[in-house]
Amino acid sequence: xxxxxxxxxxxxxxxxxxxxxxxxxxxxxxxxxxxxxxxxxxxxxxxxxxxxxxxxxxxxxxxxxxxxxxxxxxxxxxxxxxxxxxxxxxxxxxxxxxxxxxxxxxxxxxxxxxxxxxxxxxxxxxxxxxxxxxxxxxxxxxxxxxxxxxxxxxxxxxxxxxxxxxxxxxxxxxxxxxxxxxxxxxxxxxxxxxxxxxxxxxxxxxxxxxxxxxxxxxxxxxxxxxxxxxxxxxxxxxxxxxxxxxxxxxxxxxxxxxxxxxxxxxxxxxxxxxxxxxxxxxxxxxxxxxxxxxxxxxxxxxxxxxxxxxxxxxxxxxxxxxxxxxxxxxxxxxxxxxxxxxxxxxxxxxxxxxxxxxxxxxxxxxxxxxxxxxxxxxxxxxxxxxxxxxxxxxxxxxxxxxxxxxxxxxxxxxxxxxxxxxxxxxxxxxxxxxxxxxxxxxxxxxxxxxxxxxxxxxxxxxxxxxxxxxxxxxxxxxxxxxxxxxxxxxxxxxxxxxxxxxxxxxxxxxxxxxxxxxxxxxxxxxxxxxxxxxxxxxxxxxxxxxxxxxxxxxxxxxxxxxxxxxxxxxxxxxxxxxxxxxxxxxxxxxxxxxxxxxxxxxxxxxxxxxxxxxxxxxxxxxxxxxxxxxxxxxxxxxxxxxxxxxxxxxxxxxxxxxxxxxxxxxxx
Numbered sequence: 001x002x003x004x005x006x007x008x009x010x011x012x013x014x015x016x017x018x019x020x021x022x023x024x025x026x027x028x029x030x031x032x033x034x035x036x037x038x039x040x041x042x043x044x045x046x047x048x049x050x051x052x053x054x055x056x057x058x059x060x061x062x063x064x065x066x067x068x069x070x071x072x073x074x075x076x077x078x079x080x081x082x083x084x085x086x087x088x089x090x091x092x093x094x095x096x097x098x099x100x101x102x103x104x105x106x107x108x109x110x111x112x113x114x115x116x117x118x119x120x121x122x123x124x125x126x127x128x129x130x131x132x133x134x135x136x137x138x139x140x141x142x143x144x145x146x147x148x149x150x151x152x153x154x155x156x157x158x159x160x161x162x163x164x165x166x167x168x169x170x171x172x173x174x175x176x177x178x179x180x181x182x183x184x185x186x187x188x189x190x191x192x193x194x195x196x197x198x199x200x201x202x203x204x205x206x207x208x209x210x211x212x213x214x215x216x217x218x219x220x221x222x223x224x225x226x227x228x229x230x231x232x233x234x235x236x237x238x239x240x241x242x243x244x245x246x247x248x249x250x251x252x253x254x255x256x257x258x259x260x261x262x263x264x265x266x267x268x269x270x271x272x273x274x275x276x277x278x279x280x281x282x283x284x285x286x287x288x289x290x291x292x293x294x295x296x297x298x299x300x301x302x303x304x305x306x307x308x309x310x311x312x313x314x315x316x317x318x319x320x321x322x323x324x325x326x327x328x329x330x331x332x333x334x335x336x337x338x339x340x341x342x343x344x345x346x347x348x349x350x351x352x353x354x355x356x357x358x359x360x361x362x363x364x365x366x367x368x369x370x371x372x373x374x375x376x377x378x379x380x381x382x383x384x385x386x387x388x389x390x391x392x393x394x395x396x397x398x399x400x401x402x403x404x405x406x407x408x409x410x411x412x413x414x415x416x417x418x419x420x421x422x423x424x425x426x427x428x429x430x431x432x433x434x435x436x437x438x439x440x441x442x443x444x445x446x447x448x449x450x451x452x453x454x455x456x457x458x459x460x461x462x463x464x465x466x467x468x469x470x471x472x473x474x475x476x477x478x479x480x481x482x483x484x485x486x487x488x489x490x491x492x493x494x495x496x497x498x499x500x501x502x503x504x505x506x507x508x509x510x511x512x513x514x515x516x517x518x519x520x521x522x523x524x525x526x527x528x529x530x531x532x533x534x535x536x537x538x539x540x541x542x543x544x545x546x547x548x549x550x551x552x553x554x555x556x557x558x559x560x561x562x563x564x565x566x567x568x569x570x571x572x573x574x575x576x577x578x579x580x581x582x583x584x585x586x587x588x589x590x591x592x593x594x595x596x597x598x599x600x601x602x603x604x605x606x607x608x609x610x611x612x613x614x615x616x617x618x619x620x621x622x623x624x625x626x627x628x629x630x631x632x633x634x635x636x637x638x639x640x641x642x643x644x645x646x647x648x649x650x651x652x653x654x655x656x657x658x659x660x661x662x663x664x665x666x667x668x
Contacts, residue, residue, distance in 0.1 A: 006034050168279055172224045175233070178265075178272050179223060180240070182216055187255050188243035189236075195524045196242055198464040199471070201349040201402040202295040203235065204342065206385045212236070231289040234276035238293040241269040245300035245573060246524040259572060266304050266573070273297060274313070283316065286323045288347070295353050303527040305575035311361075318354055318369060326351040327375035332388070341388040348380040349399060352406050359409040362416050363485045372413060379403055396450040396461055401468045404451065407442060408479055411435055415483060428486070429497065435483050436503070443476050467523045473514045477507040478532045481539070488539070492546040505543055505557070508536035512564050530571050534580035537564035541587040549595045558591055 005016035008025055017023045021031035179185070189212060193205040211232065219225045223233055244257065245266045252262055273293055282290040294317035301310035321327065326347045358370045380399045381390045391397055418431040449455050450465055451472050457465060481488070484500040491497035491504070511532050518529075540557040547554045565584040571577035 004036070006036050008034060171275055171279060175237075175272055175275065176223045178237075178268055179221065182221055184255060185212070185221075185236075185240070188240050191247060191251065192239045192243040194463065195467075196246055196299060198398055198401050198462070198468065199524070199526065200296060200299055200353050201380070201399055202292050202353050203239075204346045204349075204385045205398070207342070207346070208235075208239075229289065230276045230280035231282055231285075231287050231293070234273045234280070234282075234293040235289050235296065237269050237273040237276060238296040241266055241273060242296060242299045244269065245303050246526060248521055248523065248525055250521050262573060266300060267306075270297065270300060270304060270306055274309075282320070286320045288324060288350070291317045291321050291324070291326070291350055291354075295350055295357075298357060299527070302531065302576060303574045314354070314357060315369070318358065321351060321354055326354075327370075327377055329377040331378040332381070338388065345380060345383070345388050348377055349402065351375075351377045352380055352402055356402070356406050356409040359412040360482075362412045363482050366416065368413050368416065372410065379406060394449045396448075396465050396468070398462075400448060400450070401464075401472070404446075404448060404472070405475065407446065408439070408475070411438060411442070411479075412482070419486070432484055432487060433499070436480065439476075439480060439483055464523075466520065470514060470518060471526060471528065474511055474529060474532050477510040477514070478528075478535065480504075480507045481535065492542060501543070504539050508539045509560065511536040512540075512560055512567070516563065516567055525571065525573070527574065527576060530568060530574045530577040530580065533564050533567060534576060534583070537561040537580070537584050538587070540564075541584070541591065544591055545594065558588070562588065 003010065004018045006020065006022050006025060008014075008030060009016035009022060012024075014024050020036060021034035025031050025034035180188070189208070193209070197203065197205055215221060215228075215232075215236075219228050222228065223230075244252070244262050247255075247257075247262075249259070252258075257265070277290055277293065280290075294313045297313065298310055301307060324347075329344055329347050329351065332341055332344060355370050355372075358368055362368050380403060381388060382393055382395070382397050382399055382403065383390055384397050393400075415431065415435045418435070419428050422428040422431055450461060451469055453469055453473070481504050484491075484504055487497045487500045488504055491501035515529055515533050537560070540561045544554050544557045544561075547557075549555075561584060565581050565588075568574075568577040568581050568584075
């Protein structure tokens with residue numbers, strides 16, 4: 001039997017309270033000598049327990065600290081290797097992340113910092129999920145083209161089922177055949193980095209360029225290599241899709257891609273992106289690369305007619321981004337390590353882009369999932385990709401345009417909530433007028449100098465500045481239409497909303513004129529130009545439907561719509577342009593039919609007037625002329641109600657503000 005009393009009390013035959021130091025020894029002032037003699041077996045067990053705890057602590061520090069992993073000499077190497085199970089690793093990561101989050105908010109690390117969230121963290125672990133992740137601390141989010149293999153206790157979990165493997169191998173073969181030559185890959189990526197990333201900001205050009213070099217240096221550009229990260233390959237295909245879709249004919253011909261091949265490759269590379277994500281099990285294995293790939297796809301998806309697919313993929317990207325903690329990045333600490341700042345800044349850019357795309361879809365769905373009140377991620381710094389040094393707002397950087405567009409997009413959820421809390425058309429329209437004023441103030445008061453068409457263009461500024469100015473002119477005019485969209489249809493028949501009608505017509509003219517003024521043959525071809533031109537032309541056509549053919553605005557607006565259709569014919573790669581041309585052609589025919597019916601009605605009324613005058617000479621005075629109701633023709637031969645406003649709401653991607661993902665299946 002093991003004796004639990006201390007040695008001194010045992011010798012004195014005094015009752016010991018079994019504590020160390022015990023009460024009797026403390027009263028005698030002998031607490032320093034109070035000890036307990038244990039059997040050798042017990043002593044060995046306690047020593048072994050202390051040794052194992054020390055090893056576990058050392059392994060936990062190495063697991064949680066990338067710095068320690070890169071500098072193993074700074075920590076003691078244990079005699080026995082310990083590899084935490086997935087559950088243990090998740091628990092350590094989640095608790096440490098929660099403690100770090102608390103320390104950033106309070107300025108110190110408290111032992112009980114994660115106590116309040118412990119139940120939630122453990123419940124998440126039961127589901128196989130993690131809470132309060134920090135993507136910049138996770139190795140799978142910085143592995144680049146190298147596949148990250150998580151720490152697992154049973155390597156059999158990495159084995160694919162036989163059926164899945166039999167399907168995966170042919171798909172990898174197909175992906176390899178779709179990947180262009182190394183020369184073409186670098187040309188397309190360079191085009192995307194120079195001409196497109198300023199528009200969406202979903203990746204850091206310097207970081208990706210280094211990763212692309214590793215892909216060809218270490219893996220020889222082999223998609224089928226066992227160690228290649230397929231989620232990173234998905235990002236690569238996403239950038240290739242954007243480049244081949246948005247390049248001008250001059251640029252594509254210079255690379256050696258003809259129109260027919262571009263049409264085919266843009267669709268195949270888009271599908272290859274999704275295939276890579278599915279093969280990597282991206283819905284279960286969350287990394288930053290899948291979010292970047294999906295966010296970057298938007299720039300090409302609408303052009304090639306994949307709007308339905310893209311809307312679903314963006315929803316998945318939003319959820320993965322939240323899982324990675326991109327919604328909790330806060331503001332950056334000036335004292336943080338440069339590499340850490342770049343990673344977190346990239347995360348902010350991605351989150352900013354996801355919010356912008358989501359909020360511009362609000363007029364279609366009349367709801368939003370990324371609520372500004374539910375995240376604390378700060379807006380990205382105005383800095384370039386090579387550093388995180390913040391520059392003045394008047395100096396253009398890779399984030400400048402996206403940051404300003406983010407401010408415009410942020411008005412949309414505010415307007416939606418204001419409209420939802422209003423109960424009458426009168427109060428709803430008050431909110432529309434209020435946010436119309438806010439939008440105009442934002443454009444006038446907060447416009448950076450480099451985005452103003454009245455400012456000079458120094459040679460030191462990036463090449464994309466003229467493109468950004470033109471896109472902003474189109475976007476600002478269209479966002480005014482988005483604000484008024486709810487009352488655009490009624491404005492054609494209700495004079496109460498006449499301001500909306502005048503505003504949308506003026507904005508539509510601005511869009512068409514700005515699009516026609518473009519003369520750059522080397523810049524990017526962005527889908528919003530075709531989408532906004534179609535939307536503007538439709539508004540002008542609807543206005544013409546609600547005017548008499550003798551009114552000067554009728555012919556002016558019809559002529560502008562025809563010019564818009566001619567402009568769209570210059571975009572053979574765009575499904576939006578193709579469908580828009582067919583739709584506008586249909587509207588032109590209806591306008592012509594209305595005009596013909598109006599002329600016929602005018603001639604008929606003239607003949608009836610002459611006949612009535614002749615009859616009046618042969619009848620007795622003061623005798624009323626009786627006329628049956630059927631003899632009273634309608635004032636117009638074309639019913640404008642036949643072309644319902646709701647009928648035109650589903651022809652554009654949701655980001656255009658007119659809703660829907662298809663431009664009339666009837667016109668496909």
